[in-house]
Each structure stands twice: as structure tokens, then as C-alpha cells.
Amino acid sequence: MSTSASTAMVRSPCAPLAPASKCRTRPCRSPFSRSADGVSAAIHPLLGRQLRRVGLDAAAIDALPKPVRDLLERISRSYADHDRESYLLQHSQDVCNREMAQLNADLSASRARLESLVSLSSDWVWEQDADLNFTYISAPVERVGLCLNDVLGTGRRIDDLPPVPGSDPADYLARIAARQPFRDFVYGYRLPNGEVAYLRISGEPIFDCGEFVGYRGVASDVTQATLAEQSAARLSRFDCLTGLANRGAFLAELQTRIGRARQRQHGLALLFIDLDRFKTINDTLGHAAGDDLLRTMAERLPRVLRQDDLLARLGGDEFVVLAEDGGDGDGLPALAERLLSQLRRPATVAGTVVHVSASIGIARFPDHGHDAATLLKNADTAMYLAKDEGKNGYRFFAPELAHRACARFAMESQLRDALDLGEFRLHFQPLFDLATGVCTGVEALLRWQHPSHGLLLPGAFLSAAEEGGLLPRIGAWTLDAVCRQMRMWQAAGVAVPKCAVNLGLQQIADPNLADRIAAILEATGLAPDALELEITESHLMEDPERARAQLRRLRAMQVRLAIDDFGTGYSSLAQLKRFRVDTLKIDRSFVRDLPGDVESAAIVQAVAALGRSLGMVVVAEGVENQRQLRAMAELGCQQGQGFLLGRPMSAGRLSAYLHARRHASPVEFG
Structure with missing residues (x-):
């Protein structure tokens, strides 16, 4: 057999299986399908090469006995099956490699996205080992003041700060011990700089083949929210200005202690404290000063x-004190006096020394009430009685006080109606020149026709x-009514040179007072010098600088000014020159004991001399008899006012009185 023939035999139809790239495009023919050239044509190329090495060419193979040829066919078939399996395995490996590469790329991209999101998130991821020590914490942990290196290898501390409401440390520890998941546990810890931080954590246990190997979870900074x-919880229980318990917290505690006192058969005492004239101080010096005082x-x-x-x-x-074991009343007067002594001490607010006092009402459990609301109401009622009796004191509740309280509240309501219904009246008390007996003016006095x-x-x-906040409205009505009455007297030819009106402390503190008075004068057509505004010495001394500024504005309008009740406001005679006023009215307390009281006479004489030297008209108030009248004239007072000279009366009666007394001399007064 020639070489070409041999080559033709070896390159049988199965030969294309040898190159893998070609074997993938078409399958080999079965070795059992013989060709016309004989058995050798169906021999697998590899088997053919092996037979040629032992000297068997194609012709020799075809000449072999049939059993041998059948054996060769089976061997060739096995070689072909192996080629097919090798091809499939290599193809599967290629597909697997491509898929694994794609999975690795997807995993890398997913990890990059996760790391990016974790770095941008306010939350962070953590892991702990079986000993509950941290093995991994993502970077944002440093945002809450923690150092990553200091935290890794350590455990979680949950007992640095008191527990947060809604997060039970015992429940958390029980879940950890039982290797159970936990959700939204909040705890606090103290940072190295002394500040506090709060975290909310969630986690779940990790198991490997059933063995616990640690925890993993997430954490978030909830410091600001916590x-x-x-803070909101504190505000709900404590007063934000003073830090004391507020009304809600006090009432809850009061009810609790009442229950305890009832069970133990003990007594309680409730002391209701209200500062006297606080509103006046608040309006005069400003709300910031009022807060400082509180x-x-x-x-x-x-x-x-x-x-x-x-x-x-x-x-x-308003303050309130709950005293345990005081229900029998023993020691309560001493406690009330101690409280009053603390409140009476001078206080400096807004650079001004102020003198305050307080009124205290006392109610006892069980005598004056069996529940918190009743005790508080009755103590409040007793406090108002203490105010009505002159303030700066205390009063125990008594059943009859409830009727007074109802009457007081009714009066506040009726006062509001009185302004709208026109029930207020003005009476006028005349002032006279002590030398000539001529009427120098009148003082307007408010009355309520109930x-x-x-x-x-x-x-x-x-x-x-005052308690109902009605004084500003009443004061405005009084000023307007006085100006209108003066215009009516002038139109009727009644000789009333001027009319004095007393200003309250709230009016003095009103920065718009001058504008309000100017508007009233313009509306009524009254000349400014026909109106005299009286300010008590004690009101001037509440805030002398503010009072001086107000007086300057009023004086610039040419309104007349007077200091009333001089001698009762703890001012020195030297301060008189600081207040440019037209009239100085000596308080009736110095007139009452004249002429027998030598000290009062000396004070009146000194004040009158100083007033005259400063260009002021000096008026003696409360002149009730001829001896006082003569004494005041001798001591240097130019004018007088009192029941001897004329009682307060209506506008109509005053006109008749002045007409009847137009030719009176000083000795004929009274």
C-alpha cells in the first residue's frame, strides 16, 4: 500500500475530531459505519497511529481476522467517545470560567456600591466575635467621637448612662445571652471629652455549622434626637425659667403624696405663694427683669x-410649697414667716434694687380638701385673703373664705362690665391756698357706682x-373723663384752675403715656397746664431713672406734675432736686399728729422749706381740724387738702360748694 493510500486510510471521516476547533463544528461519523475501503477506514486516527507503530498498515488491518477487526472497532469507538467527552468538558470549563468572571465582576461592583453607601450613610455596620468583642466597624463611627482603633477588640458598654425610656437593658442582655436577634435598642455612653452620645443598634447572631461565632448588625447616631x-421630657415636668417642678409635675406629686398620707394617716400642708406687685415691677423694669426676679x-x-x-x-x-407632716398646723406659721423673710430681702434686677413681698395662703390635708385640685384651690383662696388684708403676710384657709373668693371673682367680672356700662364716677376734692382761702385746684378721685x-x-x-389687669383701661378712662369735666367747668365759668389725677405704676411704665395724654388733650381741647399728674413717691423710687425720663417727656408737654404722699417712699430730701415737679404733697401721716408731734413738725418744716427753695408748691394732705390747718400754715405749707377744707364730692356739688365758698377766709374753712 502506497504512502498516499496509507495517509488516506488514516484520515478517515473521524479525523476531523483531532483539531478541537473543527470538532466543535461537526460530529464524527460512527466508527461502526464502514466505508467501502474496509475496516481501516473507520479506525480512530490515534488508534491508527498506534497500529502503524507496530507495523500494521491499512491493508494489514483489513486482513486481520474478524474477531480482531471487531475488537479494533470497539477500541476505536471508545477513543471517539473519549474525544466527545473531552470536548464537552473543555466547553463546560470555558462557559464556567466566563460565568465566574462575570460573577466576580458583579460581586466587586456590588461591594463597591455597598462601601460607598455605607460611607455616605449616617449608619454604620459592625461585627462582633464569639466573645462579643468588635472585629469590624465601618468608618462613620468616628463621627460620634469614637476612635476606631480604640473600639476594635473591645465590647459594648451599655451602663455608662441611665437607661433610655423604651429600651430595657435587661431585655437586651437576655437576648444576647440567648443568642437571639435584637432590634432598635438605644443606649448612651460617655465620650472621652466628657460629652454624651446615644446609639440605636440592631443585630442578629452568626452561626457556623450550628456554632455561635458572633453578632453582626447596624448602628446609628441618635444623640440629637434622644x-x-x-429635653422635652424635662420641659413637661420642670419650669424652664426657674428649674423648679412645674404645675403638672407638682399636681401629680401632690396627688401621690395625698394617697400616701391617707394610707399612713399623716397630714400635709400646701402653701400657695404669690409675689406682691410683681406685675407692676414686670411692667416697670421689663419682662427680662421680671424673669431675673423670679x-x-x-x-x-x-x-x-x-x-x-x-x-x-x-x-x-405663683409658687407653691408642699410640706410633709404639717397637716396638724404645727410649725406652719414659722415656715410661712421663713418664706416671707426670704422674699422680703431686697433684690437687684436690671441694675435696680427692688423691694418685694409676698402673700401666702395655706391649706391642710385632710382638713381643707381630700384631693389635689381642692387643696390648691383653697390655698389660692387663702392667699387672696392675705392680699386683701394688706399683703406681705399669710392666711390659713377657712370655709367662709370660699364665699369671699367667689365674690372676688365676681367682682373682677363686674369690673370689666363696669367700664362698658359706664358705672365709674369721678368725685373731686378741692385744694385751697392757706393764706387766701382761694381754691387752687381739685383732685379727681375714682368711685364705682356698683x-x-x-x-x-x-x-x-x-x-x-390690678389682679385682673384692668388698671390701664381704668386709668385711661379717668384721664379722659377728667379732661372732659374740666372743659365743662370752663364752659360754665366754674373757677377750677387745675385738676390732679393720680398715675399708677403701670401707667408710669408705659412708654406711650405722653402720646396717650397728648391725644386726650387734643381730643378734649383742654390746655396742658390745666391738668396735673400726681405720682406717689414710692412709685418714683421703684425706678428713679425711668421715672425721671417719663417726667421729662410730660413736662415738655407743659403738663403740671406733682409728687404725692411724700415722706413714705424712702427717698432723701436731696433727691427732690432730681425730679422737676410743680407740687410737693406731704403725706397725711405727718399731718395727723400735729401740732403736738415735734418730730413730724420738724420734718414738715424742712420739707416745706426745701420744696419752696426748689420752686415747688407745698401741699399738706389730710387736714381735718383747725389746729392742723394753722400748724401747716405756720410750718410753711402754702396749700392744704382734707376733710376740713372740703370732702370729695360730685362735679355738680363741687360747683355749688365753690360758689358758696368764693368769699371764704382761711379761718372759716370747715
């Missing part, structure tokens, strides 16, 4: 309380008006 919640009092009061006594601020200038109680003097309703 601190805000704690803080000062809140700091003083605990100094005289026992450890178990509870102090709270109910609101405004529908059921008749004509009421200011002492019967001004306290209620």
Missing part, C-alpha cells in the same frame, strides 16, 4: 425648706382690678 426627647426668688426659697418639702412654680409669679353695693371707694375694688 437629647431632644429628654429666678432669684426660686433660688432663695429652698434655703428654708426641708429635704422632703417640694417647691414648684405654677406660673407667672349696681347692688352702691358707691364703692377705690380700696374696695382696685386690688381686684
